[in-house]
Amino acid sequence: MNLLALETATEACSVALIHGDEVIARSEIAPRRHAELVLPMADALLAEAGLGRHALHAIGVGRGPGAFTGVRLGISLAQGMALALDVPVITVSSLAALALEAPEDDACILAVIDARMGEIYAASYRRDDNGGLVALDEERVCTAEALLLPAAAAWHVVGTGWATYADVLRGRLSGELRSANGACYPQARHVAELAAREFAAGRVCAPEQALPVYLRDKVALTLVEQGKA
Incomplete structure (x- = not known):
């Protein structure tokens, strides 16, 4: 099985690739730089494994909770890649991935x-x-x-x-x-590990059904709440 996993819900931007029995990963603490880093990381891992994107069987992604923009980015990228490749998505709790640390x-x-x-x-x-x-x-x-x-x-x-x-x-x-x-963040290598278990059990979803988990509906303080009004 070849599975690519993304985790962008926190300050850590990480990507992992399961290729047969091997797991390789890239991770960087890079607040506000996830959008520029995550696809090059994915391409570097695929190149290291000697795989093209069309060799992937599934995309795993940390679904949150975490930073609103980071969670949304990860889900959107996973959906886009999975749609392009016609493969399923496996969403994994970012808290569960963190627990494996x-x-x-x-x-x-x-x-x-x-x-x-x-x-x-x-x-x-x-x-x-x-x-x-x-x-x-x-x-x-x-x-x-x-x-x-x-x-x-x-x-x-x-x-x-x-x-x-x-x-x-x-x-x-x-x-x-x-x-x-207190210095641990959810990592894609653990998203990949959990996603592989879900894939083996047949618990996958179509790209359009991959949903983020924010937990909090309110994502920003008003000026009044910040004491700036």
């Missing part, structure tokens, strides 16, 4: 992205026996103070939400904090 053990995982405007995007998971993920709750956007988590003996926390709200989030955990990394 955590160490591999029996601890639960809190994936948390700084959503700005005093809020976070969050979801919690545990690893299953096959190296995949089981969701323990629903993705949501809320304040760090309002975050409710399931009871667990131990936790790993990954994502920029930890960098911003570590003190508050530490108090939301019911068990041992085994590790925490």
